[in-house]
Amino acid sequence: MVARITSQMLMHSAQANLQLSMSTLAKLQSQAGTQKAISKPSDDPAGAGESMRIRADQRALTQYGTNIGDGLAWLSTADDALSAATDVMHTVRDLVVQGANSGSLNPASREAIATQLDSLKSSLLATANTKYAGRSIFAGNSDAGEAFTAAYASTAVPGSSVERRISPTSTVRIDVDGPAAFGDGATSVFALIDQIATDLRAGTDINTHLTAVDGAISSILGEQSRVGSRYGQLETTKELNMAQSGSLESQRADVEDVDLSKVILELKTQEVAYQTALAVTSRALQPTLMSFLS
């Protein structure tokens, strides 16, 4: 209970009240202006920590998106290359079947088929050396420039693979094991085609190679199906990431952003309160007994 009211005290408390009202108004105005409920950690320390965690997750998710995009490009390049290789191998198989009819072929025809096989081999070798963005997709992490040398030796490092991180816990292989698809050195599909051409030129029966050719085709197809399944995995993760990105953004907004309608309402209320305080103060401070004495 205040026993005595003095003009100085009135002035002092009016000033303090106006200051308080104004600082609330300023805070609300800044919230409405920036749309941020947390502009510094002390506004909501726990929320600030949460917001930083969400932002870290968002940034990581963006990076996984980049990784997945890169992985998809690698895998689709690999898929195209393997399809092309399969086509080549089917042509090779046809030629082998054709060349195996030894009775009906004269040396000139054999030579023609052999030449065709040679060029198919070159094209297959070129396919096996396919690059994406400067990297041989069948060479793993090797920097040898090409996946298979002119002597058909694979330059890939055994046991190493090119991986892309698609989530905090998992990675996906995005290259293709060159030796698994095309073999390596003397046991490679290129050496096999060479052998067929040589045998054809020598007049040896090449029918025996048909099984080996079928085997080579099935290894290529086997790798292609793996590529397909990994492509599918990346696509699924990409969609998941998109959904997660949306939910992270809404989490971030929940933590960091203001409820606009609430802030505007509070701002209006506070404005009215401030104006009232101003009006009341101006009235309360004016009159003294002086005004009524003549």
Place this chain on the structure above:
Amino acid sequence: MSTFGGLSTAYTGLAAARAGIDTVGQNIANVNTEGYTRQRVSQSANGSLAGIGPLDTLFRGGTGVTVDQIQRLGNALLESRMRTSSASSGYAEMTSTVMDSIEGALHEPGDSGLAATLHTFWASWQNVANHAGETSASGVLLEAANDLAARVAQGYSDAVDTFNTTHSQAQGMVTQVNAIATQVAALNDQIRQATAAGQSPNEMLDQRARLTTTLANLTGATVVDRADGSADVLVGGNPLVTGSKTHTLLLTGAEQLSDANSSPVQLEWANRPGESAAISGGALAAAVAALGPGTATSGGSIVSAAESYNALATQIAAQVNAIHSAGSTTAGTTGLDFFSFTAGRPAALGLTVVPTDASGIAAGTPGTGALDGSMADKIAALGTSATGPDASWSNFVVRVGIESRRASDQATTATRAADSATSKLMSETGVDMDEETTNLITYQHAYQGAARVMTAIDEMLDTLINRTGLVGR
């Protein structure tokens, strides 16, 4: 009563009324003066003169009024309460200011904070993992790494700035305290002399009260009033002012943040060097506490913030280097560090990036091909590790947030308490215009009344002197 006694009585009334009007004038003149305490004329009635002998049967009334003194209507209890609340609000506001400045330098949460730089840094490692040995990805990583080092150094420099600002503020406050102490001592002397000489020391008392409130705000000083009118000022239990003597406070210890742990900042009495003055209230105590020694998790808030930046720099370098040195570059080199420290500088300022191009970045596991990026991927995974730099940074930000929040809450509460104490004191000691106006009218009427009495006596005497003895003329 003598014939002219009535005139003299009326005259004392006139004099008292004039003293009252003068005092009202002084009050009204100082209605807006800070720290002014209202005054009032204290007057008492004069008794009658004693009778002389048994035959003296004359009627003897009072002989008027005496102005005893001009009273200062202060309130020692409220003044002391105001000093106490001012001391705690000084402490809380200073703490809050320092925390605000530390917090402001964080720029969190948002896109311009250190956390965002860390995120970019880890993402760049992921890109290097994707494109090991490529100039563009490596260039982006090195840029992000240098950016990170610069950002950590910036944080440390901000702490250094805060330290310097707070230190010079504290130094300024010490100078102010000593200057005010001298003024209080001088006032003590004057007040004692004025009191002894029977003069009114009211205005000097007001001035001294205002000065001691400032002292309380700065140092949490308490005031002990003495019988002779002087006042002793105690800071942390030791006398700052005793009568007309003063003791000098000094700010000693580190003047730079780097020395804050080896030679702590403290307040000392000039006559007792090496011994802390142990003051616990007021802005000065808060500043000295903030400047005090600390570790990354406790102690003086400024040094603690700087140490947190150092700890963060050390942690980033240690964790990245541990993985990086196990990796191999495209040329197969292993055992390389990614970060190093400039010797002789704080970790946060000395953090430097070792590689200058792709050839110095060990992104691969040895023996898995030159373009392997698995080590870079492992480094990138530090970003999501629960024991990684991001987690430490987030903990630091949350801790600063909590401390700053607490400091600002305390400052708000303390300011309200101080406001309320000020309000109470103003209510008790402030000048009220209505009251003064009423007093003015009262004294004016008293004056008019006394003058009328004088006129009446004058007329009475005129009748007696000039008109008696004329009967029958």
